[in-house]
Structure formats: structure tokens, C-alpha cells
Amino acid sequence: MTFFLAILDGLIVLLLAPLTVGFVRLAKARFQNRRGAPVYLPYLTLLSLMRKEMTVTKHSSWVFAAAPFFVLASAIALAFIVPTAAAGVLPDFASNLFLVGGIAAFGSVFLAMGGMDAASTFGNMGASREMTLAAFVEPAFYMGFSALALVGGTWSLDGILRHLASLPWSAGVPAASIALVALVFVTLAENARYPVDNPATHLELTMVHEAMLLEYSGPSLALLEYASAVKLTVMLGLVASLSLPFFLIQPPVTALGLVLGVLALIAKLALAAFVLAFIESTFVKMRFYRMQEYFSLAFIVALAGLLLALISMTR
């Protein structure tokens, strides 16, 4: 039964991923006084990309062709091992936060190698930038999650979510709140959003994430776009569920609980996507050479979260 719930949790995220991206784009368009494309457009984009011809340069090796599959595999694995709609369904080792961090890094390494393999200038530049940012984001990532682990008493994300859901909101979440703020910083950086990267840029010189996708077309582009949508949905769903641990699907499960859990996840994702669009519309993108300020601030906020968690433990 818990196995079934864990599978269900991953499948819901996989299904909702393009919808989340569509919702973020719609909300951003509304902030800019545009009407915006319909929410379901990303599904259609992915389908039409799947039907298009794939152009592969003859100067590339097998890495170029294989990279989208590795990236997508990492994103799908994240969807299954990171708890979003359900809590208490995974064994502790499966959602260990170092495993989660490792799998996320695995995806970004293959993305960078795919970007470098076609030997285009921009792909190399994007890959170099992506790896620089990945090195910067890791301290904040692990420090923020360690603060949560201290609060929850376990290294498993599933266990942390279960712990927060078992307490009343006012007893659990405030102790973790500063760490959650740090995780918002990390989410923005991991998913190449403002102020780290501009997801809608058309100027190659400013690209980070998009620069690595420049050489891809057709089905492999669809795979990469879908992978980044899944990663965004996973991170948003995780942060939203950790800060609002209500209506989670938990083991003694009923039909009503199941429906409520799915609806609650959709509501949380919509809220998180709205907040993301708000951040993207009010912040400016930072210069690449000032990125270390952003990440050290994220790291320091995460350290402050660890401090708060320690203090609330001793009281």
C-alpha cells in the first residue's frame, strides 16, 4: 500500500509538471499586463516538439544523444523520491537528502556535458556557468536541509515532512522557517530562475541554463524541457509542502484523504507558482559576477536557520 502511494506521489508530480510551468508563465504574463498563453500550453509544446525532426550535428558524440535521457532520468527519480503529496510512504534511506542532492547533481552534470559536447561556444559557456553556480549552491542546499534535518530528527526528507505534519503548524514550522527561506533561495538557483538566470531570455550572452539547450531540437529538446519542468515542480512542491504540511496523504489512507491530498498539492503548487512569478516580476536579474553575494547570503540565511533550529531544540 505504501509502495502504491509512493508511486502515486511521483506520478502526480510527473503529470502536473507542465501545468506548473504554464501557471508560472501565465502569472508572469498577468504581472506584465499581458493576457498570456493558456495554462495547458506547455503540454501542447512538448507534444509538438516530440513530433518534430531532430537535428544532431555530426561533430557530436554519443554523449550529446544520451544526455537528455540521463537528465530526464534524474528528474524522474527526484519526482519519486522527494515527498510532495504524500508523507510517511518512503523508507528512510530512499529520500535521504544527500541522495536527493546527488541525484540532482547527476542531472546537472549530464546537462553540462551535453551542452559541451556539441562544441558550440554558447554551450560551453553555459556549461561552465552552470557548474560554477552548482558549486556555489551546494553549501546553501546542504546547510538548509541540515537545519530541517535537525528539526525533524532524521536525514530523510520524507521523515522531515512527516515530523512537520505530525505537529500543529505553530509548533513545527516556525523553528524551520529560516531554513525554508534559505531553501527558497536554493530553489530559485537550482531551477535557473530570477535573480540567478532568466528562463525566458533570447540573448545567448546572458543565458545559463538555456545556453546548454541551444543545440538540442525535436524530441531531445522536449525531454530536456520536460526534465526542467519536473525539477521545478518537485522543488516547489517540496518547499510548499514543508511550509504548509496540511492534507498530506499518509498511510492509513482513505478515498477522501487521497482526493484531498491531490487537490491540496495542486493548490500548494499554484500558490508556490504564484509566489515564484511574483519574485520573478519584482526582482532584477543579478550580474553573473555578483552571484557569489547571492549564494553567500543564501548560505548565511541557511546557517541562521541552523542556529534557530538549535536554539528551539535547547528551549
Place this chain on the structure above:
Amino acid sequence: MTPTVLSASLLGAMLVASLLMESRMRLTSLVTLFRVQSAFLGFYALLLAYAEGAIHLAVIALLILALKAFVIPEFLLRVARASGASERLEAYVRPTTLSFAGLLVVGLAFAATNLLLPDGHYFAAAVSLSLVMLGFLLLVSRKDMFGQGIGFLGMENGIFIFGLALTGGMPLLVELSALFDLLILFILVAALVRRAQHEHSSVGTDLLRTLTD
């Protein structure tokens, strides 16, 4: 949401705002953070007024909201714009170092309060001490009058929290005179900013040491 949880969240938000202020190097974003912090302080005072049924606290809360969240920041930004002062702020050390130092100071404040006050109003006292120390850090590390002034006001916010949480608010007259003192101080700072900008084309306090004729 019980009043205790709400007040603890407001205090926590003030602390985060103060910590973020350390690394802000642009005038508008520094002032905005200060505004947010003061608004939280006003709500905190309103909450205490509601919890204790004290009408004079509500008056003070509204005054804090009016003066610190609207009048002073607006005044400061307007003076900066009118005198043509630069939007960029300057500090003796880099913003990252500053926020790290801020974090250490907060840890120190919490540890000290932990030793001195074992129970009761522990969190409010710790936040108040942190705010005072963070404000002081801002005051000594910034080169320009805006950063120093905001640092001073941040210290003042910490002292207000201390007064509100631990003594249930000073008498109305004392609080009022403290607030109007602040207002006068800011009029003086504004005058000084205008003068310094006119004389040196900069609001850095370093330049005040040199003699001009």
C-alpha cells in the same frame, strides 16, 4: 494562531529583516527593509495592546506605523532624491562579511540572553538584543549617513521591543518623547545630508574629517 505564536513570528520576521539589512548596498532596498521591519514592530505593539487591553499601547503602535513605516522612510528617500545623493551605499567591508558578522552577533545575543534570562520573555529579549547589536553593526560599518541613520533607527526598534515586551510599554509620555526625538533627529540628518551632498558631492562621513574653507 494564538497571540504568542503570532508575536513570535512577528519578532522572527523583524530579526530576519534586520539580518538582511546588513547586506543591502542600495538605498531603496535598505529603506524598504527598514520600513517592513517598522511595520512589523507596529503590528507587534498592536498585538500587545490587544492582548493586554491597553489603549495607550494602541496609540503608540499607530504612531510607530505612521512615523517609522511612512513618514521617516519617505522623508529620507525624498531628501536623497532631492539632493541628488547616490543610490549606492558604501561600507568598510564587503556585504557578505557584514552578513556573516551579523549572524555571529545574533548568535552571541541569543547565547547571552540564554544565560541571563532562563525563561519567560526569552525570545523577545533575545530578538531585541540582536536588533540593537545588528543596528550597531550597521552603524559602525557603513560609510554613508543613510546607512548609519538606518542603523541607528534599527537599534531604536530593538529598544522599543525591549520596552514593549518586558515592561508592557513605557508611559505614554516617555514613548511619545522618544518618537518625537527620532523625528527631530531625522530632520537634522536630512539637513546634514543636504549640506554634505552640497559641499562634498557625497554623503560619506569620512569626508567630514577633512577641513574645508
